[in-house]
Amino acid sequence: MSHSLHRAGNAEELKKDYVILSMGALGFNKEEAGDKLKVISKIFLKYQPVNMGDAAYGSLYTGQTKEDFLSDRTPKVVTATYSDKETVKKVLAEIKEEKLKVSVVVSGLIDEIEDIVNEIGLEINTINLSAGYFGKTELIADENILEFTTMCGHHLISHNLVKDVLAKYKNKKLTLDEAAERLGTNCVCGIFNLNRAKELILKNAK
Amino acid sequence: MLIDREKCIGCMKCIPFCPMEAIVAENKKASVNSDRCTECGVCLRAKVCVKEAIFQDKLEWPRAIRAQFSNVLFVHKDIPIEGRGTEEMKTNDVTGRFKEDEVGIGIELGRPGVGAHIDDVEKITMDLAKFGARFAEDNPTTHLVDVSTGKLADEMEITRWEFVTSAIVECIIKKEDLKDMMDLLKETAKDIDTVFSLDLIFKDTKNYKEILNDLNIEVRPNAKINVGMAMA
Structure with missing residues (x-):
């Protein structure tokens, strides 16, 4: 998939x-x-x-x-x-x-x-491109949330968890590392980029 | 998935973990809305409940199909690929599945983060069948339908209103049919009760930008690329 x-x-x-x-x-x-x-x-x-x-x-x-x-x-x-x-x-x-x-x-x-x-010295064999979203797109989370959630390809990171973590970081209930890890623990395949998540958390905290 | 009300202390910490918003507060306790729950297992794996009130009940057919499509650790009985996934272009340097004059199509119903009923899968597969689509054999969605018509197979009719985190329809069509298929998909998109993410796979890695521009599809800066390591 x-x-x-x-x-x-x-x-x-x-x-x-x-x-x-x-x-x-x-x-x-x-x-x-x-x-x-x-x-x-x-x-x-x-x-x-x-x-x-x-x-x-x-x-x-x-x-x-x-x-x-x-x-x-x-x-x-x-x-x-x-x-x-x-x-x-x-x-x-x-x-x-x-x-x-x-x-x-x-x-x-x-x-x-x-x-x-x-x-x-390799040669690209095939390319898979994202061609956008269709249907009831009003149901999709905002872009700043998608930047987090789409880092888990199976979409196992809930948009509400992102909001919750952002709020807890702002309120100093979670450190930056804890906030990123709380999100990353839901991604089974290991493709959630915690470094990028930390940058995104900081960006959203501004 | 269920929550034992006797064990639940009403802390509600589990609620934000659910990707489908299926966990709700009810009479001061957390409760699972079974219609919305896709049996993805996120809440259980997160170990967020200190009282271990969240538990997986035995899933009978047809509800079991929710886990097949939503729980990443579930391996389909007919498709021995981990991660709920298919190989699509990931192994194309070995399989040669995609040809220069073809386009691979991936339609990810329910993604990102919305969920989908099997009913909407059928609307899409019926569209694709009109173009003689070659549906991916190693995809669980293909096992739901009659590939000649795209209609739900008789024995799968019972799954029509089951709700899943995502169901990915994968097929290959002729490149020359892409524009007509896109036009039909856009029309069908108005009639579905969810969203889908569209993936386009090209073996022709030289001309895809031109093709996407002709279709008024924005070329994103990022992609998934098979770097031909098996041929090196």
């Missing part, structure tokens, strides 16, 4: 928000992908992701530890979230060096990803 496609925000904010995903293909290479995804998980962790997860097990903010991602269990769909282009480039370059022949998807600014791909 759409995973990290519909992340709201302007280009300046999205410059600090990248998600990398890797998985095997059912009927093709899913069976033997487990060990390869372990190698990728190790590379993800080496570059200190803001968040990391596996759709089958959870994320660094839902009870998984870094050690869990390197354990004997079989990874299924691994994801890592980063806040800058240069780190993403290093991660992809290192994965490429391993010649794993497994699919990798990057979500983020198109121009920046194109730069990375060209620099490290």
